[in-house]
């Protein structure tokens with residue numbers, strides 16, 4: 001089947017709806033009724049105190065802008081079942097928005113208090129070192145935001161910005177310096193790196209006690225093993241689980257599907273869900289009929305880097321949807337000429353899911369909040385401070 005290109009999923013839903021036999025519209029009321037009577041899987045609980053365990057990050061480091069000519073790797077427009085289409089049309093049913101921006105702010109406030117207490121008690125200030133190579137605008141923005149976030153909570157930040165044509169050895173030398181520096185409790189190398197560098201060599205050289213991105217194979221390996229604890233879990237997957245916890249979503253015993261199997265998001269997200277006693281499936285670019293699998297999920301984490309790939313028809317009514325994708329799509333109405341959308345067709349998903357993260361403002365802000373949390377945990381561990 002030829003892959004389908006699109007920038008906007010709302011129009012295709014509307015088009016599909018027009019194909020419905022008119023008699024089916026009468027069913028709409030009962031679909032709505034059953035959706036409403038379904039127990040919500042979350043309750044707005046009082047947020048718990050910040051857990052300072054492990055941390056990871058993003059599916060789409062810098063995806064190219066989706067255009068009508070940019071094919072997607074998967075074929076999202078398969079046959080949409082009438083039942084699910086009807087559900088998608090239940091316009092009055094609207095998912096709860098999982099507000100990552102406000103949860104991230106709450107977490108930063110909690111971290112600020114803890115850092116101040118730590119400074120007053122043991123006179124230690126956590127330090128984060130960030131290495132940026134090259135001139136990618138998106139990476140420079142993320143690094144600037146990390147620096148600002150550090151300042152706002154009281155973490156010292158150290159930045160090295162190397163030119164695009166630096167050698168791998170230069171990066172390794174900086175990492176080695178930070179590994180030996182006692183004022184640095186966390187080290188991260190902003191990804192992606194220029195193509196002439198071996199990412200694996202570079203990530204392996206960060207000492208695991210300072211690997212606040214959780215990208216070191218020993219940290220990922222420990223995450224995969226029962227009875228072992230990683231020192232850090234990568235920030236984006238950790239942020240996804242934190243959102244589920246803070247919105248009171250039950251994970252234990254639930255069916256969860258992770259879409260995407262990257263080392264930094266999909267794989268650790270699946271491992272984390274499994275640690276939370278979910279029954280986990282991973283759907284990827286070689287999965288046949290992915291929507292058949294996602295439709296069984298109580299929780300979906302989409303981390304594939306394809307704009308609007310997950311349609312309403314892929315989602316079980318009442319499921320909780322965490323959208324990790326941050327994809328720029330052309331938008332003539334926006335001053336920038338583009339806007340950001342997730343991997344999930346938000347307009348459709350909102351009408352079917354019980355709760356969903358928006359893009360922007362969902363998982364993204366949690367990535368940086370979890371980085372701060374990991375840096376604080378690292379400083380505490382190194383100074384044996386509880």
Ligand SMILES: Nc1nc2c(c(=O)[nH]1)N[C@@H](CN(C=O)c1ccc(C(=O)N[C@@H](CCC(=O)O)C(=O)O)cc1)CN2
Nearest residue numbers: 056057058061142188189190191360361362364365367
């Ligand atoms: N070393 C790392 N590299 C990369 C990581 C990472 O965790 N470690 N993740 C991504 C980029 N990233 C952080 O580095 C990141 C991406 C997005 C956001 C975010 O807050 N997004 C906002 C939208 C931002 C916008 O308007 O452009 C949102 O979703 O609301 C934070 C961090 C790849 N590289």
